[in-house]
Structures are given as structure tokens and as C-alpha cells.
Amino acid sequence: MRITRRVFTTVLSGALVVPLTGFNPARASDKVIRIGYQKYGTLVLLKGKGLLEEKLETIGYAVEWTEFPAGPQLLEALNVGAVDFGSTGETPPIFAQAAGAPLVYVAHEPPAPRGEAILVPKDSAIQTVADLKGKTVALNKGSNVHYLLVKALEEAGLAYSDVKTAFLPPADGRAAFEQGAVDAWVIWDPFQAAAEVAIEARTLRNGEGIVPNHQFYLSARTFVDENGAALDVVVEAIGEIDTWTKANTAAAAAELSPSVGIPEDVLAIALERQSYGVKAIDEAVVKQQQAIADVFHELGLIPSSISIADAVRKGGA
Known part of the structure; x- marks a missing residue:
């Protein structure tokens, strides 16, 4: 069953949607990329640094950020057009695709x-x-x-x-x-x-030895088709943040702790377990995702079989 706007509104009532403090509204001439992020992950690191705004401004885009409590809620927002881009773990996009969401896998992080x-x-x-x-x-x-x-x-x-x-x-x-x-x-x-x-x-x-636990970056199909250059800039910026964080885990934890509301010692542990090095979606990752989708279909957790390959971005960064 396709996720409805009513369901999305209900979900958002419990989501951690935060005001865009310190954000300068887009000029009327700007295009906007609306990014959904969670309490943790590379996107929250990217938001904290402010790097993406600088990069996208050069090609006429502004950024809006919205926080969600978990991946399923974020992808429901993507499905109804409330956000254009976001990141989740392996399973949310499978449930969303099975529900008819027009999502596209843009890139991924190595297993964690x-x-x-x-x-x-x-x-x-x-x-x-x-x-x-x-x-x-x-x-x-x-x-x-x-x-x-x-x-x-x-x-x-x-x-x-x-x-x-x-x-x-x-x-x-x-x-x-x-x-x-x-x-x-x-x-x-x-x-x-x-x-x-x-x-x-x-x-x-x-998850060691039994699941990869990838982090995926996803977008809506229409946005991918019409904003490829902007998506390439986003992926490039994620790569820069990955490189910095991997080399400066303690500094990242100290810098981000106040803004994300997570104690520095907790954040440091989590960052050490995170993976870094954003990559395009390859055949091996598609097969891993397809295996998860097939298991969920066999268990009756999703209503029908899906093809992960059909939801992968062609070309791009």
C-alpha cells in the first residue's frame, strides 16, 4: 500500500523536526535541496560543518535541513515530497520501495x-x-x-x-x-x-559476520532526474566530511557534541564504529540489498518482491 500524506502527517507529529536556526532563507532565485537527517550519521556531521551550503551556493542552490527520529519516517517524508535527499540504514529503503515510494539509491558508506x-x-x-x-x-x-x-x-x-x-x-x-x-x-x-x-x-x-550495516544516501526519482549536478556536489561534500572525520574522530566528537545533544564520550564511541568513504552503488551492494529484500518478502514483512537494481541511480558521482 502506498504511504499516504495522512500517514506522513501522523508520523511527523512524533518526529524530531527542528527549526532551521541560523539558516538564511533561500533567495527567490535559488533552488533548494531539502535534506532529511537523523540524530547521528554523516549528514549531521555535514550539517554541523556548514560545508554543503558553501558548495551549493556556487551553483545556485540553498539547503534546508529537517531532523527525523529514524529512517522509516525520513523515507515517508521523501515519498510525499517533503524532503529531497536523506540517509538511512539498509532496511528502510526496502520497506519504502515495497510501499511504492519512488526512491533512488544515490551512494553508500562501507559496512559498519x-x-x-x-x-x-x-x-x-x-x-x-x-x-x-x-x-x-x-x-x-x-x-x-x-x-x-x-x-x-x-x-x-x-x-x-x-x-x-x-x-x-x-x-x-x-x-x-x-x-x-x-x-x-x-x-x-x-x-x-x-x-x-x-x-x-x-x-x-x-552485526559483525552476519550483516553489513551500510548507510545509504537516497533521493526522490524526480529530484535525481532534474538535479543531478546538485546531487554530485552533495556526494562530494559527504566525501570531504568522511575524510575529515576519519582522521579527526576526537575533534569531531568534541565539535559536534553540543549541537547534536550527545555527550562527547558517547559520540566518540559511535564515531569510532562508523564507516567512512562514500561510494557509488555497485553490483555487490545491490546483491546484498536484494538478499535483505528477499528475506523480508519470505517472512511476509513486505507485501511483494522488489528489484533493488531498478532503484539505483545511473551515472553521477
Whole structure:
């Protein structure tokens, strides 16, 4: 079923949509690229530096930024034309494409399998993924960690149906986890790092060896067709931020901590687990995404099979 504007409005009511403080409105002659970002990731680093505004101004574009709590909400906004570009993990674009969203994969970051994990309380009796049988696991439906849970259960000899799932966004998932309302929480950085530092949550299984955990950059098909030069500039700027952050992780954490509201020590842990080096979508990545889509279709999590290759940008940076 196609995502409707009514659904999008409902989702945004709980999203972290922030005012564009310090942003100079676009001149009437400017084109605008509206970028959706999350609390963490390369785009929030790019926003903090202000590099993209400088680069796009030279070709007559301005930038507007909107924050979302997770990838599914961001892609719903992309689907109804509220944003033009954004980044998510592996799973949200699969759910969005299956729902009819006209999205296009523009680029990706290398795998970062340590940047997501199944967490349990520090004193939990659960010691292995197999111990999750019959237990309740919190996760954000359709996010990158949805696939991590599926593959971790498979590795442990369990079916997806062997656990009870509580679909909660990150803030609600953290609350349920701390209150003992769920037995485990599948979450990504920086929420993962924050739980490790603040409440000493224990990692039951991260993505190493079972999921790649790519970060994807996505756009709407119409925007891609009409604004290729601007997208090339965005990807170039992401590459510059990647290079700087990889070489200056501690400095990046210190610089960004106040603006993103994440303690410096937590941000440093998350940045160390992030991957850097933006790349065009290649055949290997398409195959990995297709495998995820096929698994979700087999489990009945998406209503129909999809072709990832049909949603990949042709040419460009």
C-alpha cells in the first residue's frame, strides 16, 4: 500500500523536526535541496560543518535541513515530497520501495557492522541469542536493526516467530528497556553507545559476520532526474566530511557534541564504529540489498518482491 500524506502527517507529529536556526532563507532565485537527517550519521556531521551550503551556493542552490527520529519516517517524508535527499540504514529503503515510494539509491558508506547491536540489561540472565526464545525484543520496525534481529536469530537456530517483537522508536525503546518492559533492545548508534555508557547495557550480538550495516544516501526519482549536478556536489561534500572525520574522530566528537545533544564520550564511541568513504552503488551492494529484500518478502514483512537494481541511480558521482 502506498504511504499516504495522512500517514506522513501522523508520523511527523512524533518526529524530531527542528527549526532551521541560523539558516538564511533561500533567495527567490535559488533552488533548494531539502535534506532529511537523523540524530547521528554523516549528514549531521555535514550539517554541523556548514560545508554543503558553501558548495551549493556556487551553483545556485540553498539547503534546508529537517531532523527525523529514524529512517522509516525520513523515507515517508521523501515519498510525499517533503524532503529531497536523506540517509538511512539498509532496511528502510526496502520497506519504502515495497510501499511504492519512488526512491533512488544515490551512494553508500562501507559496512559498519559494529554500529548496531542487540542489547540486554547488564544483569540479565540472557547470555546468548538463543536465550531470546519466547522473550520480548524492542526495535524500530523497518529500520536497519530489523534485519540484524532476523539474521542473529537465524544464526542461533531460532525463527523470527520465536521472539515477541515490540515495535518502538528509539526513545520509547530506551524507556521500555530501562523499565524492564522488554527483555532486549535492538538499536543502532549513537543510541547503542549511549545505553552502553549510561546504563551499562550489555551487547548480546552486534552485526559483525552476519550483516553489513551500510548507510545509504537516497533521493526522490524526480529530484535525481532534474538535479543531478546538485546531487554530485552533495556526494562530494559527504566525501570531504568522511575524510575529515576519519582522521579527526576526537575533534569531531568534541565539535559536534553540543549541537547534536550527545555527550562527547558517547559520540566518540559511535564515531569510532562508523564507516567512512562514500561510494557509488555497485553490483555487490545491490546483491546484498536484494538478499535483505528477499528475506523480508519470505517472512511476509513486505507485501511483494522488489528489484533493488531498478532503484539505483545511473551515472553521477
